[in-house]
Amino acid sequence: MAAGMLDAGRVWQAYSSLGKSTLQVVGSQGVRVQLADNRTLLDGTMGWWAALFGYRHPDIEAAMQQQLETLPHYPFYSELIHEPAVKLADRLVDITPGDMAGVVFSESGSSAIEVGMKMALQYWQLKGLSRKKRFAAPSNSFHGDTFGAMSLCGPDNDMFGRYAGVAEPALFFSPPPEGRDRPFTQDDLASVRALFESRSEEIAALVIEPLLQGLAGLRPYSCEYLAALRQLCAEYDVLFIADEVAVGFAKTGSLFACEQANVEPDILCLGKTLTAGTVSLGATVVSAKVADVTRQEPFIHGATYMANALACTAANACLDLLETGHWKNEVERISTQVKGELEACLDLPGVKHIRNIGLLFGVCGDKSLDIANFRQQAIDQGAVLRGVGNTAMLVVPLGTDPDDISQLTGTMKNLLRSAFV
Numbered sequence: 001m002a003a004g005m006l007d008a009g010r011v012w013q014a015y016s017s018l019g020k021s022t023l024q025v026v027g028s029q030g031v032r033v034q035l036a037d038n039r040t041l042l043d044g045t046m047g048w049w050a051a052l053f054g055y056r057h058p059d060i061e062a063a064m065q066q067q068l069e070t071l072p073h074y075p076f077y078s079e080l081i082h083e084p085a086v087k088l089a090d091r092l093v094d095i096t097p098g099d100m101a102g103v104v105f106s107e108s109g110s111s112a113i114e115v116g117m118k119m120a121l122q123y124w125q126l127k128g129l130s131r132k133k134r135f136a137a138p139s140n141s142f143h144g145d146t147f148g149a150m151s152l153c154g155p156d157n158d159m160f161g162r163y164a165g166v167a168e169p170a171l172f173f174s175p176p177p178e179g180r181d182r183p184f185t186q187d188d189l190a191s192v193r194a195l196f197e198s199r200s201e202e203i204a205a206l207v208i209e210p211l212l213q214g215l216a217g218l219r220p221y222s223c224e225y226l227a228a229l230r231q232l233c234a235e236y237d238v239l240f241i242a243d244e245v246a247v248g249f250a251k252t253g254s255l256f257a258c259e260q261a262n263v264e265p266d267i268l269c270l271g272k273t274l275t276a277g278t279v280s281l282g283a284t285v286v287s288a289k290v291a292d293v294t295r296q297e298p299f300i301h302g303a304t305y306m307a308n309a310l311a312c313t314a315a316n317a318c319l320d321l322l323e324t325g326h327w328k329n330e331v332e333r334i335s336t337q338v339k340g341e342l343e344a345c346l347d348l349p350g351v352k353h354i355r356n357i358g359l360l361f362g363v364c365g366d367k368s369l370d371i372a373n374f375r376q377q378a379i380d381q382g383a384v385l386r387g388v389g390n391t392a393m394l395v396v397p398l399g400t401d402p403d404d405i406s407q408l409t410g411t412m413k414n415l416l417r418s419a420f421v
């Protein structure tokens with residue numbers, strides 16, 4: 001076994017086979033991860049879009065430390081309830097767009113999606129329209145790894161071909177036309193309008209990532225499209241579920257992506273940055289319109305670690321940091337620097353264009369990346385970077401030093417010199 005490697009023969013990592021030996025991570029701080037072989041890597045993934053303030057923010061750690069010493073967890077059931085969850089629910093209802101009424105906590109982004117789907121079904125059943133039990137989604141979506149969430153992942157998403165036929169797939173429509181500034185025309189909605197025209201009586205809800213489809217390659221679309229789509233859902237009596245698991249919490253330059261299009265979802269799903277990259281937590285925020293109906297009967301969802309007190313405390317500490325408003329200048333500062341420095345990539349062979357909203361950057365080429373090779377080369381050059389399809393992604397946390405940003409963009413440029421050739 002080479003130095004710094006860990007024999008991980010008995011554990012599956014995300015999207016991999018059993019039994020790999022991999023580099024051992026022993027610490028993290030800010031934008032850095034520390035390896036057992038004494039190397040330090042700059043993490044250009046924001047810990048899968050979660051660690052908005054970088055790793056181990058002292059305020060979040062201090063709050064969690066205190067909670068750990070009093071009540072790390074207590075089952076969220078029956079007569080007993082704890083303050084971190086109640087406080088967090090109140091705050092989420094207040095800060096999320098629309099007339100929101102309540103929150104269901106769960107364990108991850110995927111489970112927040114499952115809860116949203118179940119809530120939509122309960123809404124229509126109690127309205128006496130139990131035929132409405134299908135879901136609609138763009139055909140290039142990603143919404144998570146559990147069966148309900150996977151059923152929303154489009155047929156183009158080859159990751160989920162293996163499980164086809166278990167959960168009823170969503171009714172798919174053409175993806176939003178790419179481009180944040182692309183002028184919107186009603187034709188852009190032709191496919192989803194045709195679907196609603198023929199089948200809205202069966203459709204409980206439409207699920208979409210607002211403004212940008214993350215794992216479709218950080219693919220942005222316009223506010224006008226989003227607003228028109230939301231309007232179409234209202235017209236055809238289809239609930240609108242916004243999946244802000246990835247794009248939520250300041251990363252797109254507004255606290256929630258829906259805000260930029262003045263869109264108020266019926267149900268909003270959150271995860272990832274909710275706890276700023278510390279522990280797992282999902283939240284499904286439910287509008288008054290939906291809650292006023294669904295509250296007539298218990299909502300059949302509960303899990304042993306639902307609303308974990310330590311996770312809710314981390315989330316409250318994350319909201320404290322967001323409430324200061326410092327993130328606005330930080331998003332501006334980082335975004336301007338990254339944009340300026342990545343522009344040089346446009347001169348590299350095979351590079352087509354750069355996608356960007358807020359802190360989220362993708363450099364797209366005219367062919368698919370060799371993802372494993374891209375990741376390995378990044379590590380060899382001192383960085384952690386992710387790619388999907390033909391897009392190399394860079395996501396930099398708030399508070400990152402300008403020199404570290406330049407190092408990350410420099411590594412990106414080096415890697416992309418030959419990546420699309």
Ligand SMILES: Cc1ncc(COP(=O)(O)O)c(C=O)c1O
Pocket residue numbers: 108109110111113142143144145209214215243245246247271272
């Ligand atoms: C848009 C979106 N929704 C849902 C999920 C699932 O979240 P989790 O990995 O926490 O289950 C992800 C994960 O990447 C995501 O990007």
